[in-house]
Amino acid sequence: MKALMSATMLAAALWLQPAWAQVPNEGRLLASNCFQCHGTNGRGGFDELAGERKSELLHKLNEMRVKSARSHIMNAHAHGYSSEQLALIADYFSRLPKP
């Protein structure tokens, strides 16, 4: 009986797991902050990011990150991310088809 109760409670806990606890693609989640200006999935906004080379995107983002945050909206954005996060974002956009 105790084992059945534990199994039921475990099943309930898994079922009740909040949606944010299941991050399917961390790169996409981080990149969604960019969608507002660069378009959903990097299409249809300012410079389209979808399908750009990862190394190129990462290079640009790293350059922006070391510039003054006040000098351009993108510098301010880039400042907010770690190197690992920028790499995940660049990787995500680079895997999308070019518009």
Ligand code: HEC
């Ligand atoms: C508030 C609006 C805004 C948001 C949000 C934003 N950007 Fe930008 N981004 C811009 C603007 C404006 C430019 C400059 C466009 C231009 O000069 O033609 C730019 C330029 C860029 C460039 C340079 C493009 C090029 O080819 O030189 C990259 C790369 C970039 N953004 C990546 C990102 C990423 C990645 C994110 C999310 C972390 C992001 N942006 C979020 C507004 C935004």
